[in-house]
Amino acid sequence: MNLEFSPEEVAFRAEVRAFIEENYPEELKDMGSREDLTRDQFLAWHKVLGKKGWAAPAWPEKYGGTGWTSTQRYIWSEENARVDAMMPLPFGVSMVAPVIYTFGNEEQKARYLPKILSGEEWWCQGYSEPGAGSDLASLKTTAVRDGDHYVINGQKTWTTLAQHADWGFFLCRTDPNAAKPQEGISFILVDMNTPGIEVRPIITIDGGHEVNEVWLTDVRVPVENRVGEENQGWTYAKFLLAHERSGIAGVARSKRGIERLRDIASTELLEGEPLIKDDSFARKISQLEIDLTALEFTELRTLARESEGKGPGPESSILKVKGTEIQQRLTELTLEAVGSYGAPYFRGFPEDGSNEFPIGPDYAHHAGPNYFNFRKTSIYGGSNEIQRNIITKMILGL
Amino acid sequence: MDFNFTEEQTMIRDSLARLIREQYDFDTRMGVVKSESGWRPEMWAQFAELGLLMAPFSEEDGGLGGDPIDSMVVMEEFGKGLVVEPFVPSVVCAGGFLKHAGTAAQKEEHLQAIMGGASTFAFAYAEPRGRYNLADLETTAKKDGSGYVLNGHKSVVIGAPWADKLVVTARTGGDRRDAGGISVFIVDKGADGVTTRDYPTVDGRRASEVYLENVSVGAGALIGAEGEGLPLIEQVVDEATAATCAEAVGAMGVAHQMTVEYSRQRKQFGTPIGKFQVLQHRMVDMFMEHEQSISMTYMATLKLGEDAVERKKAASAAKVRIGQSGRFVGQESIQIHGGMGMTEELAVGHYFKRLTMIDSEFGNVDHHMRRYTELSATDLKAAAE
Structure with a gap:
């Protein structure tokens, strides 16, 4: 056991750091945790990485992955977190793509993967429904075979950034008479410009428009857009969820967040002294940082196991639960640190439309909305209670 | 980065796990805990035979060339079996002082005995009024010729009833809680002026209150530099x-x-x-x-x-x-x-x-x-x- 980086890894860090410094878009620095970016802003870094061949380090090399070791990937995420980079969104690169290259046919791989890699096509996820949240298998959206097409009817919800999406991957019921709810579901790729699709915004408690309802009425989709076998979609959906969990710890980003929190607490005053000198506040930061260290080493242990060829297993549920608890605690402490200036609401103000928000320090503007927004993290990707159910079943065997 | 154990470490883990399974089951442990001495010197001898007590020391020092990972492996198994024997006080603490700062003569005399299991040490650092501050010492060591005279009260010294030697922290200078002026000594438990009150602990081990009253030690008892022990x-x-x-x-x-x-x-x-x-x-x-x-x-x-x-x-x-x-x-x-x-x-x-x-x-x-x-x-x- 040792924590040393090899000379090659040290050189790799220098290389990626230099690349990020030279190429990361200036206007996006420290904007990575914001959800109110334009489509172009979301895609700016992705497109640079696409050209460089670094947009999807985790993919197999033959589809455009980088072939990096798990340690290199760890270094890569740390270096991006230093500038709080807006990384490629997960829906294409880390969610649908692994399903396509694992279960899709050659035509599908050739058609979809290159444009996911380049950032040319934006993907969204059609999983949850009003009546199917944690109990995802109870979904009701149907896809009925009509010649060479499926005709899809139903409603999806919580569809993140669907307002920008070119494509969506949808779970639809293709066999309503299957014995179990998990059977009879298919995994279908849908062009979001197909007639019959309506995307309606959902405004969340932070005031942002991040998620949507997607209504599907007689949407005709070619049968060749189905990935894998008909009625086997649940298997692919579960595979995808395990992949989704492994990237969700967000260690490097939370480290950066703690640095930022320390900066804020060094600027804010309490009785004329920096807030960070207050024992009770300083210890809250310490606790958070200690918990993050534990998570970091748990992730490193998981990566080490993965690099021995063991894929992400139920342990990744720990990363999801602890990672999101820490992210939430970070937004909570940041809001606490900014004090009263957490109150002013910047959206739509000032009314002259200028970008300058004149009230309070810059670092306070998003503290409230970020805190509100991050309550989502313990709900999405399989709620933290569902993660505990997974560990109960898969690890404790109860 | 590497999170794998070496072959030697895996071997230590496996053989120790087997020994604990075979000879340290819960009922046996409870019998030992309730016995008069509260430990099994013969178990300690078996640990020595397995090489556990020399595992974390360099080959130069006569050890197996391991490092703190070896101690981690041993102690995880001790934790699983609720082993009471004093690996941390004797091997990690006393052995650690000698490893880092012992002279050749001190290593020869004490480290060999620790690694072979012939001698067990306890680490007398805590004091009744010091809580967890390692520098908050009222125990003193006054220069006396080439040696020192120690006076003080060390509290809850884990494993002291089983030890023949103590590592004692004391003040050779400075004021209470100063970082400077602290020194580390090896004290024979049988030396004149050392008295102990031995007792069981709530978790099945044994400890002592150690009283030092004009205990004389030679210059060779000092580990590391005088006054720079912290x-x-x-x-x-x-x-x-x-x-x-x-x-x-x-x-x-x-x-x-x-x-x-x-x-x-x-x-x-x-x-x-x-x-x-x-x-x-x-x-x-x-x-x-x-x-x-x-x-x-x-x-x-x-x-x-x-x-x-x-x-x-x-x-x-x-x-x-x-x-x-x-x-x-x-x-x-x-x-x-x-x-x-x-x-x-x-x-x-x-x-x-x-x-x-x-x-x-x-x-x-x-x-x-x-x-x-x-x-x-x-x-x-x-x-x-």
Whole structure:
């Protein structure tokens, strides 16, 4: 056991750091945790990485992955977190793509993967429904075979950034008479410009428009857009969820967040002294940082196991639960640190439309909305209670 | 980065696990704990025979060429078996002082005896009014010719009833709580002026109050430089902290396993209680605490060789996490076992007690939280300059 980086890894860090410094878009620095970016802003870094061949380090090399070791990937995420980079969104690169290259046919791989890699096509996820949240298998959206097409009817919800999406991957019921709810579901790729699709915004408690309802009425989709076998979609959906969990710890980003929190607490005053000198506040930061260290080493242990060829297993549920608890605690402490200036609401103000928000320090503007927004993290990707159910079943065997 | 154990480490783990399984079952342990001496010197001899006591020492010093990872492996197994014998006091602490600062003569005389199991040491650092501050010493060592005369009262010296020698921290200069003026001595427990009051601890071990009254030691008893002992003591205590964290990891794992197993057997309302989601999620939380504790123990152990600030922060971070996790896992183990968890007859309660006492060894959660926070502030200052 040792924590040393090899000379090659040290050189790799220098290389990626230099690349990020030279190429990361200036206007996006420290904007990575914001959800109110334009489509172009979301895609700016992705497109640079696409050209460089670094947009999807985790993919197999033959589809455009980088072939990096798990340690290199760890270094890569740390270096991006230093500038709080807006990384490629997960829906294409880390969610649908692994399903396509694992279960899709050659035509599908050739058609979809290159444009996911380049950032040319934006993907969204059609999983949850009003009546199917944690109990995802109870979904009701149907896809009925009509010649060479499926005709899809139903409603999806919580569809993140669907307002920008070119494509969506949808779970639809293709066999309503299957014995179990998990059977009879298919995994279908849908062009979001197909007639019959309506995307309606959902405004969340932070005031942002991040998620949507997607209504599907007689949407005709070619049968060749189905990935894998008909009625086997649940298997692919579960595979995808395990992949989704492994990237969700967000260690490097939370480290950066703690640095930022320390900066804020060094600027804010309490009785004329920096807030960070207050024992009770300083210890809250310490606790958070200690918990993050534990998570970091748990992730490193998981990566080490993965690099021995063991894929992400139920342990990744720990990363999801602890990672999101820490992210939430970070937004909570940041809001606490900014004090009263957490109150002013910047959206739509000032009314002259200028970008300058004149009230309070810059670092306070998003503290409230970020805190509100991050309550989502313990709900999405399989709620933290569902993660505990997974560990109960898969690890404790109860 | 590498999280694999070497072949030697795996061998140590396997042979120690087998020995504990065969000769350290729960009933045997309870018999030993209740016996007059409270330990088994013959067990210690077997540990020596397996090479455990020399594992973390360099080949130059006559050891097996291992490092703190070896101590981590040993202590995790000790934790699983609730082993009472004094690996941390004798091997990690006394051995650590000698390894880092012992002269050739001191190593020859003492380290060989520790590694061979012929001699066991206890580490007398704590004092009744010092709490967890290693520098808060009222014990004094006054220069007397070429040697020293020691006076003072050392509290809760774990393993002292079984030891023939003590490592004692004392003030050779400076004021109470000063960083300077602290020295480390080897004191023969049989020396004139040393008296002990021996007693059992709540978690099945033995300890002593050690009174030093005009105890004379020679110049050769001093380990390291006079008056400059604190950095050495901190280094050794961080190593002992990491090893103790490993012990807690072992104990937590067993307490959790026992609880999951019990929840499978125990039926109420016509169904195994392990089918109740409220208990399932709590056992998942125990599992996660255990996993985080493993991670922290690796982290702290692997950082023992780094610069002092990084090493101290790592040890304190680990001890905070282990203190919190140990409490949670211990308490929930009892709760989920219900009334049975309250009985002396069941092993789980003894894991709970050991986990509870580990928090107060080498500094509890609050102590290490304070230390970590102060070190973070030092770090920031350094970064600003």
